[in-house]
Ligand SMILES: Nc1ncnc2c1ncn2[C@@H]1O[C@H](COP(=O)(O)OP(=O)(O)OP(=O)(O)O)[C@@H](O)[C@H]1O
């Protein structure tokens with residue numbers, strides 16, 4: 001283009017009100033930093049694990065690692081076992097989860113608050129706490145064996161099944177309950193007038209409408225189960241499953257190629273689950289309209305009495321298992337000598353309570369870094385061209401499809417490479433924090449997006465027109481509205497980070513040991529009471545965080561109302 | 563079959579939602595329940611459908627007491643305002659649902675569904691899901707679904723109110739035609755008085771859980787019995803007795819006996835005749851052009867009156883006009 005024509009176009013070009021430079025820089029950085037971090041700490045590790053899974057021992061490229069899977073007897077058995085326990089857990093969780101969700105959403109069965117509270121317990125503790133509690137109750141030296149004088153054998157499939165069900169059930173209930181909530185009383189009124197019986201209404205309307213909810217709950221449970229590490233280690237016994245086997249292959253026998261191949265295979269079920277979730281979100285027939293009338297819960301003894309018994313039994317079981325762990329931690333010798341003692345709280349494993357402090361530090365870092373990055377990302381996304389924003393959005397929701405186990409493995413491959421700049425991070429608490437953050441990135445991101453939707457764009461513009469600079473607008477308009485969301489995201493990341501085991505199990509080192517790992521080590525070493533004591537400390541910390549969140553949210557709400 | 567409602571009482575925790583309602587719906591009759599929001603129309607409809615219990619009174623269908631008959635055994639058809647098609651079923655499945663419940667053979671269901679789709683003029687949507695239809699189409703399907711089982715009574719709860727004006731008018735005539743053709747007694751809830759006037763054989767005007775007046779559309783419009791009805795059915799001039807006696811004594815003979823404040827004269831604006839006359843005592847305050855009619859606000863003998871005409875009255879605001887009301891143009895309503 002020649003100079004004169006340029007000058008001409010300059011004059012005639014419609015003037016778009018362009019944002020001031022500092023503003024553009026700020027919002028550019030808002031997006032750039034989180035996206036670069038996503039690439040470095042999520043995409044890159046994932047690419048590395050794919051790469052490693054097709055890198056053969058000889059150094060060439062090929063599918064040898066995948067073929068080797070079939071020739072490793074341990075792996076084959078573990079796959080079979082994992083599928084078995086995964087399928088069984090899924091089936092049980094769907095039936096029980098539907099019962100609990102239905103009771104909560106569509107009936108007036110008493111005790112709903114208690115059931116909800118009991119069901120939230122497993123979310124406050126590392127998964128292996130349930131295994132631990134089950135062993136205390138039903139194990140060889142457990143309460144029931146002791147009372148009945150028989151020696152129950154809970155280790156292996158039955159114990160793992162129960163522990164997994166208790167662990168995964170709350171997540172299934174949440175999903176199914178959300179699906180049940182999407183309905184309208186008028187469907188049932190119409191069916192009633194058309195002559196349908198209760199049973200026909202249930203089969204013809206209720207069930208088909210939660211189809212996608214059930215499907216997505218099923219995949220979530222299945223994935224959680226086959227990639228969970230804690231329960232398999234504590235209560236699995238000789239029943240080897242994929243998660244433990246992969247851990248042995250990688251950390252015990254240093255067979256990284258096979259580990260990578262299994263990791264890739266584990267992406268399949270979650271991939272499908274995430275895909276179904278997306279499809280379901282779009283096809284969830286007749287998406288909730290504003291004017292929907294929720295069905296009124298009613299009473300029906302024939303249905304409610306069995307439902308009450310089932311939900312109460314479940315809630316009491318979960319509460320009992322968790323309570324047993326706490327109780328066993330303060331008695332001399334469970335279940336034989338029940339006199340009170342605090343001696344188990346003197347941890348004999350080297351390091352003592354250091355891992356708990358490390359965990360708290362790592363979790364605080366996860367929550368802090370995570371909240372800031374997510375806030376920046378969501379803030380920047382609002383001002384991006386739609387096409388680009390969509391791509392970034394997709395990238396940001398991708399991590400939910402990657403199980404912790406696979407993420408942890410991929411971090412080894414990406415960061416345990418001597419000679420690369422990223423190697424510096426390996427073995428540091430910072431890397432643990434980042435790993436935890438990206439493990440739970442999607443949930444935090446979606447919460448943040450929802451929160452940001454509540455910030456009225458008009459308000460922002462109004463503040464801008466009044467002459468407020470970017471930071472002014474942020475501080476006066478955006479942040480105040482976002483406070484509850486920021487708090488929720490912060491505490492969500494903190495609490496998850498305190499209890500997760502599956503990803504960081506591959507990354508901990510003696511100097512950066514974490515609390516959940518310590519419980520596992522104590523249990524492995526036979527110090528079960530100390531494991532219980534340590535678990536109790538974790539639960540106390542997480543419960544305190546949960547309370548702090550409630551308090552902070554209430555405070556934020558009060559301030560807004562004032 | 564006819565429906566008889568006798569002294570129906572319904573309360574919600576002491577709040578009287580329906581205050582001893584008595585009403586008959588004859589065979590082949592189209593009845594509109596009309597009234598402001600919260601007057602109890604939906605409540606009455608749901609009680610008739612059997613979706614809600616009532617406290618006292620009687621409900622008879624063809625002489626049979628419905629009190630103990632559950633909704634599913636009444637054999638009625640119902641259409642709601644919107645969003646009541648089963649979202650997990652196709653249009654054909656929705657329409658055929660009632661027949662399927664009654665265990666009709668599959669080919670009969672298919673035939674009936676085809677027939678009804680033709681009736682509602684949507685022959686090609688059988689395999690679509692509700693969310694793939696427009697609001698108007700959804701309501702037609704809902705109507706077809708209600709008709710599929712040959713109901714002995716059709717209940718419509720504001721079936722058109724979620725639609726835009728044009729679609730509403732079209733669908734209104736269609737509902738009317740279908741109902742005429744099939745001769746099924748129908749009760750429709752609406753708070754649109756125009757809808758009630760065009761559709762109904764009988765309009766039931768309700769207020770605060772009470773029936774104010776029942777009658778043909780002409781009755782309610784031309785001979786409202788209460789101030790509420792006069793006001794609710796279109797606009798009107800409501801004139802106190804004393805003023806009428808003084809200014810338009812020729813209207814007084816029609817007045818029922820009663821205390822001075824017990825009755826008011828209701829004169830519809832189109833019955834107020836306006837003629838320009840230079841030395842008359844009426845004044846035009848302003849003039850509004852509404853397309854087919856023109857509305858005038860007049861000041862006459864100390865009151866403000868509303869007049870409507872469909873011809874150009876040939877006056878400007880401020881012009882002097884002569885005002886007259888024919889003797890038969892007035893209905894006396896209870897104040
Ligand atoms: N389930 C209920 N519990 C308590 N009060 C109710 C209930 N249903 C209706 N009411 C009350 O009964 C009165 C009549 O309600 P109804 O729904 O019949 O009104 P409506 O005439 O259909 O009004 P709209 O035109 O707004 O639909 C209202 O005052 C309402 O608040």
Ligand SMILES: [Mg+2]
Nearest residue numbers: 603604605751
């Ligand atoms: Mg209503």
